[in-house]
Amino acid sequence: MMWAEVFRVALGALRANKLRSLLTMLGIVIGVSAVIAMDGIGRGAQKAINDRITALGTTLLTVNPGQVASRGVSSETDRARLRIRDAEALMANAKIAKAIQPEMNRQLQVQYMSRNTSTQILGTTSNYAEVRKYELEVGRMFTQREDEGKQRVAVLGPVVAQSLGVTNPAALLNQPIRIRGIQFTVIGVLKPKGQTTPWQNPDDQVVIPLQTARFRLMGTDRLRSISVLAPTEDSIPQTMAEIQRILRREHKLMREVPDDFEIRNQADFLNTAAETSKVFGSLLAGIAAVSLLVGGIGIMNIMLVSVTERTREIGVRKALGATSVNILLQFLIEAVVLCLLGGLIGVVLGGGGAILLGNMFNWNTELSAQSIIMAFAFSATVGVLFGVWPARRAAGLDPITALRYE
Numbered sequence: 376m377m378w379a380e381v382f383r384v385a386l387g388a389l390r391a392n393k394l395r396s397l398l399t400m401l402g403i404v405i406g407v408s409a410v411i412a413m414d415g416i417g418r419g420a421q422k423a424i425n426d427r428i429t430a431l432g433t434t435l436l437t438v439n440p441g442q443v444a445s446r447g448v449s450s451e452t453d454r455a456r457l458r459i460r461d462a463e464a465l466m467a468n469a470k471i472a473k474a475i476q477p478e479m480n481r482q483l484q485v486q487y488m489s490r491n492t493s494t495q496i497l498g499t500t501s502n503y504a505e506v507r508k509y510e511l512e513v514g515r516m517f518t519q520r521e522d523e524g525k526q527r528v529a530v531l532g533p534v535v536a537q538s539l540g541v542t543n544p545a546a547l548l549n550q551p552i553r554i555r556g557i558q559f560t561v562i563g564v565l566k567p568k569g570q571t572t573p574w575q576n577p578d579d580q581v582v583i584p585l586q587t588a589r590f591r592l593m594g595t596d597r598l599r600s601i602s603v604l605a606p607t608e609d610s611i612p613q614t615m616a617e618i619q620r621i622l623r624r625e626h627k628l629m630r631e632v633p634d635d636f637e638i639r640n641q642a643d644f645l646n647t648a649a650e651t652s653k654v655f656g657s658l659l660a661g662i663a664a665v666s667l668l669v670g671g672i673g674i675m676n677i678m679l680v681s682v683t684e685r686t687r688e689i690g691v692r693k694a695l696g697a698t699s700v701n702i703l704l705q706f707l708i709e710a711v712v713l714c715l716l717g718g719l720i721g722v723v724l725g726g727g728g729a730i731l732l733g734n735m736f737n738w739n740t741e742l743s744a745q746s747i748i749m750a751f752a753f754s755a756t757v758g759v760l761f762g763v764w765p766a767r768r769a770a771g772l773d774p775i776t777a778l779r780y781e
């Protein structure tokens with residue numbers, strides 16, 4: 376029996392049992408499509424996070440209050456405090472840092488005409504847009520003089536403008552809004568930046584001068600964080616060491632006392648994202664292994680049933696001259712074709728599902744050629760591994776016994 380004849384007979388057997396072949400492929404289809412869809416969504420989310428973190432600048436450092444242990448237990452209420460004087464100490468004494476940008480925040484009600492919304496009010500300095508790499512859609516940022524003069528001016532995020540029922544940002548310029556009942560004048564609207572984390576949307580905030588927030592709105596000098604811009608990536612370690620030295624002196628910490636603040640750079644966020652991606656990849660690998668294992672067992676089971684059903688057919692072919700190798704190849708080809716066809720359908724369904732979910736929920740998706748190739752490789756491997764035993768069993772049948780089988 377020639378190779379072409381072997382393929383023809385194998386494909387003919389699959390066509391003769393279309394429903395059984397389809398149900399046999401179902402396990403492979405589900406496994407591969409799940410892996411492709413989840414891999415596409417995971418890669419898209421990872422790329423979006425990396426892009427947004429990189430967009431903040433690879434030289435951006437963030438100083439946050441550290442945990443302070445209370446009777447051996449630390450909690451959110453036991454956090455140390457960063458104050459405006461800490462930022463002023465950094466501004467006065469830092470020689471390496473390129474820019475210092477402190478910020479305080481609070482969730483407050485914003486009112487415009489008859490509309491109102493609850494959003495983050497961010498008090499910060501005039502270099503906020505420069506340090507955080509924001510651009511303005513319309514208007515301008517407030518100046519250092521306006522900050523020092525405690526002027527009631529505000530720059531809105533695009534989500535806030537939409538929440539207030541304004542579709543044209545220019546219509547808000549020089550318009551009065553009220554924040555906790557105090558009137559402010561809108562001087563600018565930021566361009567959309569995109570949500571970097573599930574719990575924080577930088578587009579849903581109102582930016583006001585730091586001194587205005589301190590004395591007119593929030594009544595505190597406590598900061599949420601201090602952002603520091605290092606001159607270059609190579610100077611990040613020296614900048615971090617300088618920040619640590621200045622703040623330890625400002626907080627009057629003894630040599631043996633640990634820091635009551637944390638300094639983080641963008642590399643920390645990228646490393647965290649990479650670890651998350653690694654865990655997510657392991658989860659995908661586990662799902663793929665289980666799904667393909669179940670699909671492979673299903674194929675092996677059906678192929679064994681097929682061998683039993685076609686015992687007389689095998690006996691006839693052997694009697695007419697088919698060798699054991701021909702029979703082996705025929706059943707092996709059937710198993711591999713089922714797996715590859717299931718893999719192809721799974722790739723189409725998985726890729727389409729990822730794109731559909733991305734469009735429905737506004738998720739980022741990125742399909743990878745590597746994952747598609749691996750899906751086909753897994754499919755072929757499963758076909759070979761789980762098709763060998765039924766194929767060998769068919770090839771080992773005695774033709775006389777097979778002809779007598781009822």
